[in-house]
Amino acid sequence: MLQTDGRQTTGMHVGQTLDKARSRVWRPPFPGWKKPSGLLGVVLVSSLPIFSVFLLWEVVAQLNWVSASLLAPPSTALSVAVTYFTSGEIFPHLGSSLERGGIGLALAIAVGIPLGLIIGFVKSFSRALSPVIEFLRQLPPLAMLPVFLLFLGLGIRSQVAIVLWAALWPILLNTISGAQNVDVRLVKAARTLGAGRRHLFFKVALPSALPTTMTGIRLGASYAFLVLVAAEMIGADSGIGYLILNNQYIFKIPEMYAAILILAGFGIVLNYSLLWIEKVLIPWKGRG
Amino acid sequence: MTSVVASADRPAANAVPQQAKIAIEGVTKEFATETGGTFLALTEVNCAVADREFVSLVGPSGCGKTTLLEIVAGLQTPTRGRVLMDGEEIEGPGPDHVVIFQQYALFPWRTVAANVEFPMEVAGVGRAERRERALENLKMVGLDGFADHHIWQLSGGMQQRTALARGIACAPKVMLMDEPFSGADAITREILQDLLARLRTETRQTIIFVTHSVDEAIRLSDRILVMGTRPGRIVSTFDVTDDLRAHGDRVTELRDAIWSVLRKEIVPIIAEDDRRT
Ligand SMILES: Nc1ncnc2c1ncn2[C@@H]1O[C@H](COP(=O)(O)OP(=O)(O)OP(=O)(O)O)[C@@H](O)[C@H]1O
Ligand SMILES: [Mg+2]
Numbered sequence: 001m002l003q004t005d006g007r008q009t010t011g012m013h014v015g016q017t018l019d020k021a022r023s024r025v026w027r028p029p030f031p032g033w034k035k036p037s038g039l040l041g042v043v044l045v046s047s048l049p050i051f052s053v054f055l056l057w058e059v060v061a062q063l064n065w066v067s068a069s070l071l072a073p074p075s076t077a078l079s080v081a082v083t084y085f086t087s088g089e090i091f092p093h094l095g096s097s098l099e100r101g102g103i104g105l106a107l108a109i110a111v112g113i114p115l116g117l118i119i120g121f122v123k124s125f126s127r128a129l130s131p132v133i134e135f136l137r138q139l140p141p142l143a144m145l146p147v148f149l150l151f152l153g154l155g156i157r158s159q160v161a162i163v164l165w166a167a168l169w170p171i172l173l174n175t176i177s178g179a180q181n182v183d184v185r186l187v188k189a190a191r192t193l194g195a196g197r198r199h200l201f202f203k204v205a206l207p208s209a210l211p212t213t214m215t216g217i218r219l220g221a222s223y224a225f226l227v228l229v230a231a232e233m234i235g236a237d238s239g240i241g242y243l244i245l246n247n248q249y250i251f252k253i254p255e256m257y258a259a260i261l262i263l264a265g266f267g268i269v270l271n272y273s274l275l276w277i278e279k280v281l282i283p284w285k286g287r288g
Numbered sequence: 289m290t291s292v293v294a295s296a297d298r299p300a301a302n303a304v305p306q307q308a309k310i311a312i313e314g315v316t317k318e319f320a321t322e323t324g325g326t327f328l329a330l331t332e333v334n335c336a337v338a339d340r341e342f343v344s345l346v347g348p349s350g351c352g353k354t355t356l357l358e359i360v361a362g363l364q365t366p367t368r369g370r371v372l373m374d375g376e377e378i379e380g381p382g383p384d385h386v387v388i389f390q391q392y393a394l395f396p397w398r399t400v401a402a403n404v405e406f407p408m409e410v411a412g413v414g415r416a417e418r419r420e421r422a423l424e425n426l427k428m429v430g431l432d433g434f435a436d437h438h439i440w441q442l443s444g445g446m447q448q449r450t451a452l453a454r455g456i457a458c459a460p461k462v463m464l465m466d467e468p469f470s471g472a473d474a475i476t477r478e479i480l481q482d483l484l485a486r487l488r489t490e491t492r493q494t495i496i497f498v499t500h501s502v503d504e505a506i507r508l509s510d511r512i513l514v515m516g517t518r519p520g521r522i523v524s525t526f527d528v529t530d531d532l533r534a535h536g537d538r539v540t541e542l543r544d545a546i547w548s549v550l551r552k553e554i555v556p557i558i559a560e561d562d563r564r565t
Binding site: 183185186188189190191192193194195196199203204207210282283284 | 361385409464
């Protein structure tokens with residue numbers, strides 16, 4: 001993942017005050033360093049490393065240390081990327097990547113969460129099914145692509161299938177472990193409060209598993225993203241992955257780098273959206 | 289308050305409902321050990337708790353207080369013996385003999401009010417009614433105004449109040465409490481004890497209360513059962529009255545008496561552990 005959740009895990013200490021629970025320790029990276037203040041400072045500090053990388057890339061390309069047939073400067077790549085958007089040329093590719101990725105991920109969520117909850121909740125299920133799951137999850141998604149192509153043909157269906165395959169396992173496994181590791185104290189409490197098995201499933205196991213499930217979804221989304229790009233390079237005639245490889249075939253090197261930048265931006269947006277969804281959906285995460 | 293004397297040989301048919309709210313009859317609990325043997329956690333525990341009585345269980349750590357309470361709660365089954373509530377055998381956990389745990393066990397994904405609503409929700413009470421009743425219960429524990437707070441926004445004492453309100457919301461026949469205040473600091477603990485004493489007079493609740501603190505037991509209960517260890521069993525019973533509580537010297541006397549029983553139970557453990565090491 002591009003960013004890990006930095007929130008501190010605080011236990012349910014008695015007398016823990018609001019302020020204590022929210023306080024975060026900030027240590028200077030070296031003595032004398034002042035904590036950046038204000039939005040501008042934060043943006044500056046966090047964009048410094050990435051800016052340096054771009055600068056280095058620019059210098060290397062501009063001074064022709066690497067041939068222009070291999071490397072285009074980021075300034076050119078960026079301006080080409082902008083033209084991709086202004087001309088609208090990128091949208092069909094973005095659209096089909098989004099469609100395949102979105103449908104595949106949605107299916108993985110729709111299958112993975114209920115299945116994972118049931119397997120994790122019913123002990124005999126998890127005992128019976130875990131060997132099968134252990135075997136299937138070992139199959140690398142790209143190794144499954146020929147199979148999907150054989151059955152589903154060239155096109156969206158096999159692309160969706162491979163995204164589904166890649167995203168399903170982390171979602172499923174995380175949900176299973178979430179449902180298995182429900183706090184026993186909460187289960188006991190719920191039972192003495194009158195909860196039956198159905199209530200335990202929907203009102204205790206499901207919300208308890210949600211934080212781990214969400215981690216699975218974020219993991220699944222990043223796997224899906226990687227696999228989709230690769231799959232588009234092998235068996236598609238549109239999509240960002242296809243665009244990158246095709247640009248290389250026809251020696252449009254700045255266009256290739258532009259497409260890579262767009263892909264990276266896409267990944268960042270995806271990750272931050274998922275982090276945001278997690279925050280909205282699971283506000284209690286890491287707060288005991 | 290009349291305390292009912294329990295005896296193991298009383299036939300079940302004679303356990304008249306009005307007599308004992310809770311009757312613990314010959315409860316023995318064995319746990320399987322890793323070496324394939326059995327560990328005797330409780331042996332032949334007999335006890336009757338009258339309606340509206342407040343009974344405390346005190347005893348050294350590991351004497352089986354939690355085990356006994358969870359058997360009464362229906363969360364564990366006794367190896368031998370049984371527990372009756374109003375003359376009927378307790379077969380599982382349920383809201384009419386709800387447990388208040390030391391670690392509150394609140395649902396972190398629910399707000400304060402939604403936690404209190406939980407038992408009504410699973411019992412099928414309508415949305416508006418359970419909200420209204422939850423607010424009433426929160427008022428009783430002094431948490432009005434915190435209904436829509438999140439659990440992590442509350443102090444430990446407030447969390448335990450929420451757990452209390454949730455327990456009251458079950459309208460239980462008996463409330464089982466396992467060291468509910470032992471996580472709290474001294475001041476919070478006093479406040480929570482006062483709150484419980486007040487709630488008890490308001491709701492006329494039957495309570496079985498596990499504690500490590502002899503003073504807490506003296507302060508709150510009608511009767512104190514002192515448990516011994518290895519194996520876990522009840523070794524002494526002490527009655528407490530408001531009259532006694534009003535006299536400092538008699539309280540000291542009672543405390544000393546309880547401690548002398550406890551000391552007898554603790555010393556052998558220490559000696560045994562010393563021999564092992
Ligand atoms: N599930 C279990 N399996 C095996 N042994 C157990 C189990 N539960 C409890 N015991 C043992 O039974 C004994 C009584 O445990 P219990 O938790 O009831 O003690 P307690 O009086 O509540 O102690 P404390 O005051 O420390 O809470 C202990 O020796 C404990 O190790
Ligand atoms: Mg205990």
